Amino acid sequence: MRSPVAHGVLREVDCTAARAVPGVVGAWSAADLPELPPVPYTLLAMLSTEEAVAGREWPALVKERVRYPGEALAVVLGEDRYRAEDGVAEVTVTIDPLPAVVTPSAALKDEVRLFDGLSNVALRGEAGEPVEESVWEEAAAVVEATYRQQLLIPSPMECRTILAVPEGDRLTVWSGHQMPHRLRRELAALLGRSTDRIRVVVPDTGGAFGSKSAAFPEFVTVAHLAVKLGRPVRWIEDRRESMLVATRGRGQDQTVRLAADADGRLLAYALSIDADVGAYPHLGAGLPMQTAWMAAGAYTTPRVHATLRSVLTNTMVTYPYRGAGRPEAAIAIERSMDLLARRLGMDPVELRRRNFIPPDAFPYETPVGRVYDSGNYAAALDLALETLDHDRWRAEQARRRKDPDAFPLGIGVSCYVERSGGETGGLHEFGSLQAGEDGQVTARCGAAPSGQGHETVFPALIAEFLGVPETQVRLVEGDTDEQPEGLGSFASRSAQIDGALFRRLADLLIDEARTRAAGLWDLPVDRTEWTDGSVHTAHDDTPLMGLGELVKHTGPLCVEDRFETGQAFPFGAHVAVVEVDVDLGTVQILRLVAVDDCGVILSPAVVHGQAYGSALQGVGQALYEGMRFDDDGVPHLAGGFLDYLLPTFTEVPPIDVKDTHTPSPNSPLGAKGAGESGCIGTPAAVVNAVADALPNVDPGLLQMPLTPDSILRALRASANEEGAR
Incomplete structure (x- = not known):
């Protein structure tokens, strides 16, 4: 049950009639689930800060105040989607509407505050040094302008999905998600469990464009109810829901000044950003810093200064969207x-x-x-x-x-x-290569693709590195039981980081294979060589030994590593x-x-x-x-x-x-x-x-x-x- 208004005081949510609908398993408001945890915030890539979220809780179900249209007021579970929809139709709510602000300029007046006693400015930031006024005064040409970067909907082919399945003392979660290990970590913290009691599996996912890498209010609610009831609970977002309450992209009001000398040489550039980050600062308050850090563009401008204000508005949360x-x-x-x-x-x-x-x-x-x-x-x-x-x-x-x-x-x-790959502290990935007795190589990494072509690119790369046929390489991604640690797929990092990881793992596997072969043949390692998926001696006085045969003689062969690169531009x-x-x-x-x-x-x-x-x-x-x-x-x-x-x-x-x-x-x-x-x-x-x-x-x-x-x-x-x- 979603709010029909953008801003208002919630007076009552009555789920009584919904519970009486045939096929409805249960219906709850926030008052019925006092133990329901709030939505977490993330420090990943400086998307938010503790200061920004302080005093601004994001409830999974509205407790007292609606802050964006479509915010969840109640949840209804049915034996199938149709019965659940019938139940939602019977929920009654009372909301006293409040004025809404949907642009940074309106919200900056602070006449309508989303959180009582707190400014609508959740975060301030800057990059570079202020430009002296004399630079503008002495420049041959100065242009000033304002630009509006409108709010966009990422609109992936497949909307958000989650299925939570209790299995004994473990919870298995299936979701179209870009960061399975992050989802596991956040759900574990919310549910008060250790991460080894939660498994996250990401099957084939129909697009994301950055919009599927958080623990959303619906995810928190689904996981909580699955544990509470001891039954599988599934939510599949329909398109109308997605357009109403999935994350937004862009949303900036910008003011610029650009100065040059008479020959057209740039002297200074100033960029001021008022960013619409939505109703809660948990996922994107720090995102506009990416704009500030890239303000200089491709030019040798000697003075560049960017300032930003992340502003709360009565819209759904702004989050990374392609770019x-x-x-x-x-x-x-x-x-x-x-x-x-x-x-x-x-x-x-x-x-x-x-x-x-x-x-x-x-x-x-x-x-x-x-x-x-x-x-x-x-x-x-x-x-x-x-x-x-x-x-x-x-x-x-x-x-x-x-x-x-x-x-x-x-x-x-x-x-x-x-900038690609991510920010410092997140420019790494985990993975492994494992060779079997049949000669098959199983590659694992922490990525979770949503249409980037990993299934095509990574096996081909690994096959090239090892000198084996592509059909001999199997890729496993998106399963926290298969790959215990990982970061995921975001920031255009697949080739730059995961590809380099597999290069490193291939080298490690080749080194281990040569070491094992040297032990079998009682030779120094430097007498062994690797060619086309097989190991042999430097002078070819022993027959080629393939991976499968080597594993049969020496036991399981698996190498794993954490590999890090630098930023790329x-x-x-x-x-x-x-x-x-x-x-x-x-x-x-x-x-x-x-x-x-x-x-x-x-x-x-x-x-x-x-x-x-x-x-x-x-x-x-x-x-x-x-x-x-x-x-x-x-x-x-x-x-x-x-x-x-x-x-x-x-x-x-x-x-x-x-x-x-x-x-x-x-x-x-x-x-x-x-x-x-x-x-x-x-x-x-x-x-x-x-x-x-x-x-x-x-x-x-x-x-x-x-x-x-x-x-x-x-x-x-x-x-x-x-x-x-």
Whole structure:
């Protein structure tokens, strides 16, 4: 039973009639479950802090106050979903509505406080040093702008799932989840159990995009009731629930200042962030620091300063969504670069080239504290422009500007740098390789894929490392009984960290095999060699001994390790060509070129697919997606995906995916993350292209998503302003 209001005081929840519905096993409100634990918070990757959550409990079922629409008021268990739904229909509630705030600007007034006596600002942060006022005063050109990064719904193919099964003194949990070991650890703490009494299994999962790595209120409730009743309890989120109460992405109001000298050399950049983190700070209060840390982008700006306020609003919690803070950083700096180019009368491409970090400057420490590992930003941009045939499109743009009947055409560029792998303290993974008497190699690691292609990539890598057929390698993931320790799949870390882990494990297995063979043959280890999955002597005076035979002679062969890498910084350049129908306000992308550099590519097909899909999600943010709310704070979602628009097959533009290759020195394989590039690089390219197509429109009016309504409003406002002059 979910709240129909965004904010209010809960007076009563009555489950009596629900319990009388045939097939209903039980119905409870928070008052009926005083022992129900609250939702935990996480320090992982600095997503939250103890100070941010102090005094702000997130109850699994509302106790006194509703803080976002759809917050759970009661839970009903039925023998099947239909009986449970019938039970929910019989629950009655009384809520005294309160005013709701659904934007940071409204919440910052503190006129409506989500927690009595506490400010709506849950966390403050900064990166870099403040810029002296004299820098702005003496600069040849300074541009200022505000940007709104709208709230997005991650919208994975499969919504959230959990099945909790009591088995004696153990609890087995099945869930579509990105971090099974984290879920096990958090459930153990909530239930007062040791982790060895909880097993988490993650089967095939239909997408996540960052949104499935926490212990959510529903998960806490399901696990608690399964233990309480001694019966399996399952919750499968339907799409309407997911759109109402699954986590959100993005959600920032940004103010920027960018200064340059007369030659277009950047002097200073200031970014101020007011981030919408939702009703509770438990999962994403610290997430906007990712934007602050990546504020510098691809440029040698000597002074960069980013400040942030994480603001509570009456919306569902904001959490990592594909890109997780880096798209927000890229959009702010890249839109500002175009504004500065316009102010200076420069080609936006030339302005970027003039300020790129040069290849010989790496490793490069930015003023906001990131140390970029490697890069060749000009090469990526050059390839993007060459692939696009940039000069031809500029000529076409010039032709159209002379034709009053032609649709305006614009070209937009976006150059980005992102961080992959995670933050310091989370750049490692656990795993093992085990060889059997049949020669099969079982690979285990702490990852839990949700469509990244681990089943294809990892066995192929391990087979290559060991020199055995791929069919001889079996991958086991997503089971805390099979792999006792692990971190999971997030932050585009699979190739960079897990791939390197398997490289290390393969080396360990080969070393152990050589040591065992040397013992069998009574030889020094350095007299043995490994070739194509077999061990032999250096002078080939003994027959090859395969893994299976070696295990038969010497017993089980298993190696395990914890392996850690450094951070990596993928980068790229995206270019979009659009035309705008000024009568209808529609934007059509005529061409999109995405050039990404993820270092050494381990699987070209997988990387291409990731880049393509991510670019389309970037198009979604630029043109279609965004949460809209009524005056009372309830979102417009009654029509599902008719109210929240995703790009469908019809809206897929021509996308060219290309890549450059700059290996990372921080990982043994040279690989960097590849999964989030399009969400980071594409939105600014599309918005810049629309602004380029409409040079007489105030760029500040062009805020995402660029729907027909927003385009027409911008055109009318600019026409009125011109008329007033």
